[in-house]
Amino acid sequence: MSDFLVSASFPYCKGCGHRLTACSVVKALEAAGARPLDVVLVTDIGCQGIVDRNFATHTVHGLHGRSTALGAGIAMEVAPGKRVIVFIGDGGATIGLQHLLEMARLNVDMTVVVHNNFVYGMTGGQPSGLTPTGYRTVITPEGNPLPQHDLCRMVHDAGASYVRRVIGQGDFSDVIGEALEVEGFALVEVLELCPGHGAKRNRGLRLRDLAQRTSCEPRVWIGEPRAPFRLERRKGRPSLFDELPSVDVRFASSLEGRMALLVSGSAGEGVQRAAEFLAQAAIACGLHVTKKGSFPVTVGVGFSDVDLILSREPIDYHGVSQPDAVIVASADGLRHNIERIRAMDGGTVWIDAGLEVPQTGAQLRAVDLRGRAGPRSAALYGLMVFARETGVVPPEALAQLVRESDIGDRVPEEVLSG
Amino acid sequence: MPENEPHLVLIDGSRLIVEACAQAGADVYVGYPITPASLIYTYASCRFPSLLPAPDEITVVHWMAGLSAAGRLPVTATSFPGLALMVEGINMAVMMELPMLIVLAMRLGPSTGAATCGGQGELLLLRGLISGGYTLPVFCIADAGDCWQLPPLALQAAVDLRSPVVLLTSKEMVMTQRSFDLDRLAQIAPVKRTFYDSPAPYRSYDPGDGLVPPFLPVGSGEHQVRLTASTHDECGILRPVSDAVLANTRRLQTKIEAGTPVLYELDEQTDAETLVVTYGITAGAAREAVTALRGLGEAVSLLVARTLLPIPDVYCEILDRYSRVVVAEENLEGQLAHLLYGHRRPPGVCRVGGIGRMVRPEQIVREVRGA
Numbered sequence: 001m002s003d004f005l006v007s008a009s010f011p012y013c014k015g016c017g018h019r020l021t022a023c024s025v026v027k028a029l030e031a032a033g034a035r036p037l038d039v040v041l042v043t044d045i046g047c048q049g050i051v052d053r054n055f056a057t058h059t060v061h062g063l064h065g066r067s068t069a070l071g072a073g074i075a076m077e078v079a080p081g082k083r084v085i086v087f088i089g090d091g092g093a094t095i096g097l098q099h100l101l102e103m104a105r106l107n108v109d110m111t112v113v114v115h116n117n118f119v120y121g122m123t124g125g126q127p128s129g130l131t132p133t134g135y136r137t138v139i140t141p142e143g144n145p146l147p148q149h150d151l152c153r154m155v156h157d158a159g160a161s162y163v164r165r166v167i168g169q170g171d172f173s174d175v176i177g178e179a180l181e182v183e184g185f186a187l188v189e190v191l192e193l194c195p196g197h198g199a200k201r202n203r204g205l206r207l208r209d210l211a212q213r214t215s216c217e218p219r220v221w222i223g224e225p226r227a228p229f230r231l232e233r234r235k236g237r238p239s240l241f242d243e244l245p246s247v248d249v250r251f252a253s254s255l256e257g258r259m260a261l262l263v264s265g266s267a268g269e270g271v272q273r274a275a276e277f278l279a280q281a282a283i284a285c286g287l288h289v290t291k292k293g294s295f296p297v298t299v300g301v302g303f304s305d306v307d308l309i310l311s312r313e314p315i316d317y318h319g320v321s322q323p324d325a326v327i328v329a330s331a332d333g334l335r336h337n338i339e340r341i342r343a344m345d346g347g348t349v350w351i352d353a354g355l356e357v358p359q360t361g362a363q364l365r366a367v368d369l370r371g372r373a374g375p376r377s378a379a380l381y382g383l384m385v386f387a388r389e390t391g392v393v394p395p396e397a398l399a400q401l402v403r404e405s406d407i408g409d410r411v412p413e414e415v416l417s418g
Numbered sequence: 419m420p421e422n423e424p425h426l427v428l429i430d431g432s433r434l435i436v437e438a439c440a441q442a443g444a445d446v447y448v449g450y451p452i453t454p455a456s457l458i459y460t461y462a463s464c465r466f467p468s469l470l471p472a473p474d475e476i477t478v479v480h481w482m483a484g485l486s487a488a489g490r491l492p493v494t495a496t497s498f499p500g501l502a503l504m505v506e507g508i509n510m511a512v513m514m515e516l517p518m519l520i521v522l523a524m525r526l527g528p529s530t531g532a533a534t535c536g537g538q539g540e541l542l543l544l545r546g547l548i549s550g551g552y553t554l555p556v557f558c559i560a561d562a563g564d565c566w567q568l569p570p571l572a573l574q575a576a577v578d579l580r581s582p583v584v585l586l587t588s589k590e591m592v593m594t595q596r597s598f599d600l601d602r603l604a605q606i607a608p609v610k611r612t613f614y615d616s617p618a619p620y621r622s623y624d625p626g627d628g629l630v631p632p633f634l635p636v637g638s639g640e641h642q643v644r645l646t647a648s649t650h651d652e653c654g655i656l657r658p659v660s661d662a663v664l665a666n667t668r669r670l671q672t673k674i675e676a677g678t679p680v681l682y683e684l685d686e687q688t689d690a691e692t693l694v695v696t697y698g699i700t701a702g703a704a705r706e707a708v709t710a711l712r713g714l715g716e717a718v719s720l721l722v723a724r725t726l727l728p729i730p731d732v733y734c735e736i737l738d739r740y741s742r743v744v745v746a747e748e749n750l751e752g753q754l755a756h757l758l759y760g761h762r763r764p765p766g767v768c769r770v771g772g773i774g775r776m777v778r779p780e781q782i783v784r785e786v787r788g789a
Contacts, residue, residue, distance in 0.1 A: 037639055042484075052644070053655045058636045060487060061646035061656060062480070063510050069477045073484015076470070078637035099480075102473050231446070234467050240437045241600055244427045276595070279428050283597045289428065291595040297453055297533045316561075316705040318594055319776040 002026050004036050007054045015199070017168040017192025018048050018115055025085065025113065027173035032180055039083050042071035044096075046089035047122055047194075048115040065096030068112055072103045075110040076231040083111065083180060090116040093151055094129035100151070100187065104160035107184040109228040113176065114151065114187065115168075117194040125197025132214035136201040148214065155187050156221035161228070162186040163221040167207050184228040191216070245280065245405075253285035254391035258311040261386070262323040262340065264333030265379045267295050267304040271329065273407070274380035275306035281387070281397040282310045290318035303336035310392060323347060325390070326362070327382035329369050331355060350382050350389075365389075373415045381415045425600040431591040432457035434565035434598075435495075435521060440465045442570035443608040444493045444519065446485055448478045450500060453533035454589035455523040458495035466493070475500040479507030479520075486516040487645055489635030491573060491609065495521035495592075498540055499530055505547060508582050510647040512548055512670060515623065515631065517576035517583075519569070524588045524698075526774060535774060536589035538698050541753040544584055545727060552671050555579060555678045556727035558586040560701035562596055566603050568724065571679060573609045579677050580630050586726065588699040588748075590776060614641070622654040623666055629673035674728060681724035684736060690717035692786050693740040695733075697723040697754060700746045700777045707746075707782035718786055729757055744785050746770040748777050 001008050004026045012019045029039060039057035043049035045064035052059035062070040067086045075084040093100060093114050100112065118135050119125040125138040130151055134143040156163045161184030166175045168190040179186040191207050193199050211217045261278075265271040272293050279289040288311045295304040307320040326341060328334050328351040334341075338358055341349055345361035352369040365385075373381035380402065387395040399416040402408055436458055439447075447462035448470045463469050468490075472478040475496060482492040496504065501522055511518060522544075526535040544556050557572050559565055568585060576583040614620050614634035620641035625631045631652075636643040644654030649663050657663045685708065696704040701722045708720045721736055737743055737758065743766065745755040752769040759767055770781045 037637075037642065040636055050656065052646070056642065058638070058642055059644045059646075059654070060484075060514075060636060061648060062483075063506055063647055066476065066480050066507065066510075069480035070484045070487075073481040073486075074488045074636060075484070076481070077485050077488035077490055077635075082637050098473060099477060102477065231468050231470065237440070237465050237467065240433050240440075240461055240465050241427070244429060244433070244600075247426045247428070247597075249424075249426070276428060279595065279597070283426050283428060287597070289595075289597040291428070292590065293593065293595075294534060315596070315702075316709075317702040317776070317779050318590070318596065319703070319778060321778055321780070 002030060004029050004039070004056050005054050006056045010054060011050050012047065013195050015195035016047070017117055017190065018051065020168055020170070021048070021113060021115055021190050021192070022051050022054070024171060024173040024176050027171065028176035028180055031173065031177050034083060038081060039085060040071070040074055040078060042067045042074065042084060042086045044086070044088040044092040046092055046120070048087045048089050051087065065092040065094070066099065067092065068096055068099035068103055071110055072106070072108045075108050076229065086110060086112040088112060088114055089121070090114065090118060090128040090130035091120040097129070097149070100155055101158040104155045104158035104185045104187070106229040107159055107161055107226060109184055111179045111182070112187045114189040115192060116189050117192040117198055119194050119197045121194045121197055125194065125201070132210060132216065135210070138197065138201070141201070148216070150216065152187070152189050152221060156223060159223060160185045160187055160221070161223045161226070165189045165191065165216065165218050167211065167218055168192040169207065184223070184226070247280050247283040249284060249286045251281070251285045251394050251397040253282065253287055253393060255287060255310055255312065258309065258313070259325065259392055260320040260323045261308040261310065262305060262320065262326045262337060263308065263329070263379055263383065264303065264305040264326065264337045265329030266332040266375070267298070267302050268300040269304070269330060269375050269379060270377065271304040271333070271379040272306060274383055275308055277380065277398055277401050277405070278383045278393060279308060280401050281393045284397050284401070285393055287311060288313065288315050290315050292318050303332040305333060305336060325386060326350065327379060327386060328352060328355060329378040329382050330375070334358065350385055352378060373412065377411055377415045380411065384415060427598055427600055428595050429598045430457060430593060430595045431559065431562060431565040431587065432593070433461055434562060435569055435587070435592070436461035436465050438566045438569040438606060439493050439519070439573065441606040441608070442573045444491045444573055446470065446490045446492045448472055448481045448485070448492055448494050450475050450478050450496065452497045452500045454525055454593050455495035455497050455521065457592060458521060458523070462493070475503035476507060479504040479511065482518045483507060483511050483514065483516050486511070486518050487514065487636045489613070491517060491577065493519045493521065495523060497523050497525050498527055501540065508554070509548055511582045512552060512554065513647045514645045515580035517580055519573050519576055519583055519585060521585045521587065523592045524586065532774070534589065536699060536748065536776065537773065538588060538700065538748040538753070539750070540586070541726060542756060544586070545757060553674045553728045554584055555581060555674055556584045556586055557681060558697045558724055558726050559591055560683070560698060560722050560724060562598055563602070564724065565591065570606050570609065571681065575679055577609055577611050578630065579673055580633055581674060586698060590699045621652045623650065624652040625669060629669055629676055678725060678728055680730040680732060682730070682733070683722040683724070685720040687712065687717045687719050690719040691740060692742040692744065693719045693721055693737065694744045694746060694782060694786065695721045695723065695737070695754065695758070696746040697726060698747070700748055703777045703779045704746050704782055706779035707786070710779060710783050711786055716786065723754065726754070733758065741766050743767045744770060744782060746777050746782050748772060
């Protein structure tokens with residue numbers, strides 16, 4: 001018995017092509033001079049998958065259709081010189097088609113052996129995406145009406161280094177051996193007949209004739225030479241804290257207790273960034289701050305708003321039911337928060353002068369935010385006005401943080417000094 | 419930075435989580451973008467030694483499983499739609515006993531719901547995630563400090579238990595920024611990990627005298643390693659159902675129940691008859707509510723659960739000490755309340771919840787005072 005096997009008694013039906021495929025793989029490994037522990041055999045759900053118990057290699061038995069992705073994860077990490085071989089059926093290749101295409105695109109260094117016997121054998125012989133037109137199955141007794149995927153062509157087009165289709169008869173270990181030698185993604189599709197569900201319903205069918213009739217004849221596809229995928233291992237990555245601006249306490253705030261501030265404007269107009277500057281300015285005044293942003297997933301259209309809490313004490317809860325102060329920098333911002341503004345029974349709303357004034361119990365301050373600062377700086381300008389008129393954050397603290405930032409030279413000076 | 423000077427920054431929870439994972443020794447991040455977990459992906463792309471952008475979440479979990487089988491300690495972050503795609507793969511990783519960390523940033527559901535709105539709607543899903551009722555360890559971040567402290571603990575638990583572990587959080591934690599003193603952060607010790615090291619043949623699922631089998635990466639040059647997602651014996655060979663193989667399967671639950679760290683915060687007040695129970699993003703509202711209530715002269719205690727699954731026995735002991743329990747969480751029907759009490763809540767137990775916005779402190783205050 002081969003060193004690659006712990007048992008030569010394969011768990012397959014009499015006449016099953018899977019046995020020939022397993023034997024050809026074993027013979028190819030022997031010919032390659034590999035050691036059993038240099039090989040990781042990753043198998044799928046399906047008849048082909050239960051052969052792992054026979055192998056003396058490492059064995060990993062995964063989920064239906066996913067052995068390619070699972071094997072790729074292993075192949076990305078195991079030491080050079082180790083070979084990852086994936087066994088998968090035509091059903092697994094169908095449900096896991098994207099994995100085959102993706103690993104081919106990446107050119108992961110692994111060898112996939114597709115046991116294509118045209119049916120889901122374990123479940124009674126239903127057709128898969130690789131079942132040829134006209135092939136009779138348990139649910140298509142008159143013949144499969146649909147065309148099959150040309151898996152090899154697809155995997156080749158996706159970028160595989162080596163793809164080969166072979167008729168699964170006799171000894172084809174030379175073909176498997178050729179695939180094993182490839183550095184990169186290699187796939188061998190082995191055409192087989194399932195004795196339990198295929199041969200009985202397609203009596204007299206010869207694999208070679210079927211391959212010819214359905215344009216799935218044996219052939220090889222060689223990909224453009226390119227390096228196999230290597231998982232990068234970057235050492236000494238800098239801490240994520242290194243890039244965070246450190247804020248020194250160098251200003252004073254007039255705030256006593258706590259204040260909730262709502263900044264509401266349009267996505268893409270710098271609302272979040274403006275609020276970030278105010279938050280940093282508050283920190284520079286020794287205050288505790290939270291900044292809770294809200295915006296549509298499109299991020300560049302519609303509203304963008306921020307609930308800010310500034311506090312002398314640590315903040316446990318960062319939600320804002322009713323703000324004490326509101327900046328409305330655009331029509332989007334007004335529309336999105338109109339109900340909250342109407343519900344206010346105190347506080348102050350600084351609103352762009354071009355907007356309709358809402359009914360509210362808050363004090364209203366119309367300011368030409370957009371006209372004076374432009375749309376992209378309207379929210380920031382609103383915060384500068386807020387800072388000047390309340391002293392909660394000194395305007396010079398806010399202005400200084402903006403000037404020191406990467407956008408300092410893009411913000412009109414009159415926004416910061418006006 | 420001079421000693422005793424604070425190192426103040428404006429920071430979000432995602433940054434703390436990723437930095438903590440990296441310092442703890444998590445060495446590969448497998449990512450698929452999804453709001454609100456995408457910031458974690460972005461930070462991880464800068465910070466982790468290895469990064470793998472996957473084409474979908476099914477691939478994410480399978481790459482993680484393969485990398486974990488080969489000895490790496492992988493991390494990903496996702497939200498409900500991504501978790502849904504990962505379910506079968508997480509079950510596989512549980513069965514294969516592969517350590518990995520999945521950060522789940524919850525958002526408003528059902529379905530794709532509202533991606534930029536927070537929520538706490540996945541606890542019951544996590545409780546039922548593993549076919550057969552097996553438990554996946556789930557820890558939950560209650561505040562910014564937890565974003566730093568829990569990832570290393572969760573990673574260590576994943577290694578110690580040979581299991582996927584979920585670290586639960588919410589959009590409101592991973593995307594909200596807050597003032598934070600980095601000098602507050604304790605040093606993180608790298609995860610301690612040992613591999614099987616014996617001349618005796620390796621049996622992948624033989625726990626010896628314990629409950630967790632020693633781990634050996636697939637590809638070892640010394641021993642054959644067998645892993646399987648199907649019901650198997652101690653060698654990792656698929657077997658028909660028998661007492662022996664079912665004992666191995668049952669061990670999957672026993673090891674989690676016995677070995678999952680119990681993490682919680684209990685702020686008890688003498689003479690209090692009411693206990694507020696909460697977790698995750700609602701902990702902030704609960705803390706404010708408890709402070710407010712005490713300011714009003716109400717005696718009230720607070721339990722913030724950090725280990726959510728398996729439910730620690732000590733929670734039941736604590737709950738039994740109170741005649742009134744208010745369970746606060748941001749979802750429709752009360753998921754932690756359901757785990758603690760089942761469908762039929764006993765008298766004296768009430769819940770505060772809601773969808774589409776965070777639970778407010780005043781809701782909790784009202785409920786507690788309504789007694």
